[in-house]
Amino acid sequence: MRDVAVLGVGMTKFGELWDRSFREIGIEAGLQALVDAKLSSGDLGALYLGNMASGSLIDQEHIGPLILDYAGLGDRHLPAVRVEGGGASGSLALHQGYLAVASGLYDFVVVGGAEKLTDVPDATGNQITSSAADHEWEVVFGGTLPALWALIARRHMHQYGTTREQLARVAVHAHAMGAKNPNAHYRNPVSLEQVLAAGPVAEPLGVFDCAPLSDGAAAVVLGPMERAHRYTDQPIRIAASQVACDAMAVQHRRDVTTLDSTVVAARRAFEQARRAPADVNVAEINDAYTISALVALEDLGFCEKGRAGPEFESGRFGPNGELPVNSSGGLKAQGRPFGAVGVAQVVELVRQLRGEAKDRQVKHASLALAHDVGGTGATSVVTLLERGS
Amino acid sequence: MRDVAVLGVGMTKFGELWDRSFREIGIEAGLQALVDAKLSSGDLGALYLGNMASGSLIDQEHIGPLILDYAGLGDRHLPAVRVEGGGASGSLALHQGYLAVASGLYDFVVVGGAEKLTDVPDATGNQITSSAADHEWEVVFGGTLPALWALIARRHMHQYGTTREQLARVAVHAHAMGAKNPNAHYRNPVSLEQVLAAGPVAEPLGVFDCAPLSDGAAAVVLGPMERAHRYTDQPIRIAASQVACDAMAVQHRRDVTTLDSTVVAARRAFEQARRAPADVNVAEINDAYTISALVALEDLGFCEKGRAGPEFESGRFGPNGELPVNSSGGLKAQGRPFGAVGVAQVVELVRQLRGEAKDRQVKHASLALAHDVGGTGATSVVTLLERGS
Numbered sequence: 001m002r003d004v005a006v007l008g009v010g011m012t013k014f015g016e017l018w019d020r021s022f023r024e025i026g027i028e029a030g031l032q033a034l035v036d037a038k039l040s041s042g043d044l045g046a047l048y049l050g051n052m053a054s055g056s057l058i059d060q061e062h063i064g065p066l067i068l069d070y071a072g073l074g075d076r077h078l079p080a081v082r083v084e085g086g087g088a089s090g091s092l093a094l095h096q097g098y099l100a101v102a103s104g105l106y107d108f109v110v111v112g113g114a115e116k117l118t119d120v121p122d123a124t125g126n127q128i129t130s131s132a133a134d135h136e137w138e139v140v141f142g143g144t145l146p147a148l149w150a151l152i153a154r155r156h157m158h159q160y161g162t163t164r165e166q167l168a169r170v171a172v173h174a175h176a177m178g179a180k181n182p183n184a185h186y187r188n189p190v191s192l193e194q195v196l197a198a199g200p201v202a203e204p205l206g207v208f209d210c211a212p213l214s215d216g217a218a219a220v221v222l223g224p225m226e227r228a229h230r231y232t233d234q235p236i237r238i239a240a241s242q243v244a245c246d247a248m249a250v251q252h253r254r255d256v257t258t259l260d261s262t263v264v265a266a267r268r269a270f271e272q273a274r275r276a277p278a279d280v281n282v283a284e285i286n287d288a289y290t291i292s293a294l295v296a297l298e299d300l301g302f303c304e305k306g307r308a309g310p311e312f313e314s315g316r317f318g319p320n321g322e323l324p325v326n327s328s329g330g331l332k333a334q335g336r337p338f339g340a341v342g343v344a345q346v347v348e349l350v351r352q353l354r355g356e357a358k359d360r361q362v363k364h365a366s367l368a369l370a371h372d373v374g375g376t377g378a379t380s381v382v383t384l385l386e387r388g389s
Numbered sequence: 390m391r392d393v394a395v396l397g398v399g400m401t402k403f404g405e406l407w408d409r410s411f412r413e414i415g416i417e418a419g420l421q422a423l424v425d426a427k428l429s430s431g432d433l434g435a436l437y438l439g440n441m442a443s444g445s446l447i448d449q450e451h452i453g454p455l456i457l458d459y460a461g462l463g464d465r466h467l468p469a470v471r472v473e474g475g476g477a478s479g480s481l482a483l484h485q486g487y488l489a490v491a492s493g494l495y496d497f498v499v500v501g502g503a504e505k506l507t508d509v510p511d512a513t514g515n516q517i518t519s520s521a522a523d524h525e526w527e528v529v530f531g532g533t534l535p536a537l538w539a540l541i542a543r544r545h546m547h548q549y550g551t552t553r554e555q556l557a558r559v560a561v562h563a564h565a566m567g568a569k570n571p572n573a574h575y576r577n578p579v580s581l582e583q584v585l586a587a588g589p590v591a592e593p594l595g596v597f598d599c600a601p602l603s604d605g606a607a608a609v610v611l612g613p614m615e616r617a618h619r620y621t622d623q624p625i626r627i628a629a630s631q632v633a634c635d636a637m638a639v640q641h642r643r644d645v646t647t648l649d650s651t652v653v654a655a656r657r658a659f660e661q662a663r664r665a666p667a668d669v670n671v672a673e674i675n676d677a678y679t680i681s682a683l684v685a686l687e688d689l690g691f692c693e694k695g696r697a698g699p700e701f702e703s704g705r706f707g708p709n710g711e712l713p714v715n716s717s718g719g720l721k722a723q724g725r726p727f728g729a730v731g732v733a734q735v736v737e738l739v740r741q742l743r744g745e746a747k748d749r750q751v752k753h754a755s756l757a758l759a760h761d762v763g764g765t766g767a768t769s770v771v772t773l774l775e776r777g778s
Contacts, residue, residue, distance in 0.1 A: 001492055001493060001494065021525070023525075046632075052444075052450055052451075053444045053450055055441075055442050055444050055445040055517070055520055056444045056445050058524065059516075059520050059524050059528070060520055060523075060524040060525075061441055061442055061445075061473060061475055061517075061520040061521050062441075062473070062474060062475035062520070062521040062522075062637070062763050062764050062767060062768065064473075064474055064634065064768065065474070065634040065635065065636075065637055065763070065764075065767035065768055066523065066637050066767070068634050069634075069635075069636045069637050069638075069641070069767070074634065074635055074636040074637075074641070075635075075636075075643070075649075077633040077634055077635060077649060077650060077653040077654075078633075078634060079484075079631075079632035079633060079634060080474075080632075080634045080768070081472060081474060081481055081484075081485070081632070082472070082473040082474060083470060083471070083472060083473075084450060084451070084453075084471040084472075084473055085451060085453055085454075085469075085470060085471060086450055086451035092470055095468075095470075096470070096485060099488060099489060099492055099494060100488060102492060102494075103390055103488055103491060103492030103493075103494075104390060104492075105390065105488060105491075105492075127448075128444070128450075131444055131448050131449055131450040131451070132450050132451040133451075134449075134455065135447065135448050135449040136410070136412075136449075139448070242468075243435075243468035243469075243470070244466040244467075244468060245453065245454040245457050245458075245463065245466055245467060245468060245469045246454065246458075246463055246464075246466060247454075247458045247463040247464070248451070248454055248455050248458050248463075249458075252458070252463070254464070260464075260466060261466060264466040265466075374451050374454070375451050375454075378451060378454035378455070378458070379451065379453065379454055379469070
């Protein structure tokens with residue numbers, strides 16, 4: 001298999017984009033990525049599109065060709081394929097695009113992620129969010145996504161002594177970073193007191209512990225590493241792309257507080273790249289709920305099991321820490337348009353590795369990790385990116 | 390890229406399976422395919438699942454890990470990826486599975502297709518069917534799938550003199566074949582008079598011109614051709630797998646009566662396999678509507694443009710004709726569980742190539758073609774299968 005590079009990145013603002021349609025935001029992100037890659041649409045071989053729930057949200061399935069068509073590429077008859085895996089849809093699409101280029105079948109592909117979540121009422125949006133959990137064994141009994149993550153949080157607090165304040169620190173950090181990101185859904189810093197005082201969603205998780213419903217799109221252009229230098233001085237190599245799944249329902253897992261899918265995907269990714277967690281300089285991790293981020297830091301191997309709370313509190317994962325995470329603001333502040341999330345993580349990391357992240361720039365970033373989760377962890381995708389040489 | 394073989398096939402009965410859940414039928418098909426391939430689940434590297442609309446139909450997205458989990462494979466943490474492209478979802482999943490094995494990333498993968506369409510009222514099911522057309526430019530103006538295919542039929546009749554009776558012959562043929570297929574949704578033969586006398590859906594298309602809403606699942610096991618002989622005496626090689634897309638809305642196409650996506654996917658497939666339409670001995674083609682089958686025969690290169698009506702009437706595509714099509718009964722009689730359709734086509738063709746199709750067996754079948762369509766042709770997938778040597 002060939003080495004694959006990210007040649008271009010693009011994304012729309014995330015937020016409540018009521019004046020823009022699904023196809024508009026999808027195309028904007030794709031076009032930005034193409035321009036950034038200095039490619040023309042004539043160079044493209046295929047489109048992979050990550051999206052979780054367009055059927056329920058906008059009465060539209062079959063959105064691969066929809067985006068291709070409205071990007072003006074319909075008459076080139078490229079293959080366009082939608083990929084879905086709950087909130088991990090975007091990074092699953094990236095995995096398929098990676099595979100398509102690595103195999104040699106296509107040279108250049110666009111991987112997009114897009115979701116339009118705020119065209120339905122909030123209650124409907126929240127219901128659709130939970131369709132990534134097990135409908136028959138969780139959701140019908142009230143096990144919505146926030147309820148299930150609350151259960152994971154309770155157990156983590158009980159088992160490891162994680163505190164309510166440690167959870168809240170994740171949200172404070174996300175909003176602080178979102179304030180520096182012009183594309184973020186939320187750009188307002190929040191204080192620890194505000195997070196702790198906010199109304200409950202599913203205790204111990206309050207309003208600020210849960211990422212919002214957002215609209216948004218992101219896209220990257222992938223191509224063979226061996227040809228990357230024709231297009232860019234700073235090709236970013238995909239050092240690993242790995243997917244792992246687990247039981248759908250939390251109750252069927254080996255351990256409530258561990259996402260085995262993340263553990264396994266990370267292990268496979270570090271093996272593929274011949275690197276270790278300690279080599280990573282910057283990461284975007286799933287913080288759909290504040291507890292998600294703590295669990296992720298442990299399961300990715302960035303700290304011991306049960307230690308993420310105090311280590312987060314110590315600033316180790318902050319902008320000046322040893323391993324800055326979610327410089328974008330994460331799902332919590334940058335926003336959470338399901339299918340776009342995993343692609344937007346890669347957009348942020350590519351900008352970090354290129355040194356283009358402005359106010360958010362992390363120092364000495366050469367190896368980056370993206371971590372995307374579907375549901376409560378039935379799917380995890382781990383991607384490693386490194387500066388090309 | 391490596392040569393890829395189909396090592397095992399399985400499918401459930403298609404129909405109104407009100408006593409069985411989505412996960413049950415998905416697992417039944419997958420298990421049949423595994424047993425047929427003489428593989429154990431421990432040999433598998435990944436699962437690809439074709440499904441169009443589980444979110445709208447059963448309030449469940451994220452169905453890749455759902456099926457993996459309930460098949461007892463959750464604790465092996467395999468990657469499970471759902472692929473969607475309207476009615477072509479199943480064959481798109483096959484394309485991704487093919488790519489995964491061809492690339493060398495995985496050795497053995499299961500490709501499944503499943504849809505549970507009859508758990509919602511018929512009106513809802515029909516509405517969801519049309520979410521594969523362009524919602525903003527077609528569906529909201531009344532351009533549902535049957536209406537759009539009726540428009541294609543009207544134009545085909547006007548331009549080429551295709552008759553109402555020629556359309557009806559497609560349904561008569563499908564039911565005659567379905568009567569011989571124990572898995573078919575409809576096993577009752579129908580007469581030309583019955584088809585012509587049936588109530589209208591969207592004129593000129595009547596009730597018998599439209600494939601039903603069905604539940605069902607199908608699965609195949611793929612593996613590298615070089616290792617196929619360890620598992621089977623009759624490996625079936627995937628000689629080509631090609632996807633092409635086109636404008637979503639019929640009104641934006643170059644020609645209303647031609648599916649350019651089919652023309653291009655077929656051309657690419659014949660190039661990949663270094664074969665020609667005349668080499669094909671047996672085919673499963675999209676007959677979601679009777680007109681779909683006639684247009685497909687032309688666009689695949691099996692007859693001249695505009696000639697499919699009289700040539701179908703002549704028996705050329707019947708069980709004793711030069712090129713028997715839809716020996717399974719097609720979408721019209723075998724059934725139309727969207728995401729399962731493209732996979733079930735391959736199941737039927739593998740049985741034909743192995744000589745296991747019993748009453749439906751086509752003589753001297755060595756090269757087979759499967760043709761799957763999403764919406765009114767925004768996606769087409771063409772797969773060529775041949776007996777291994």
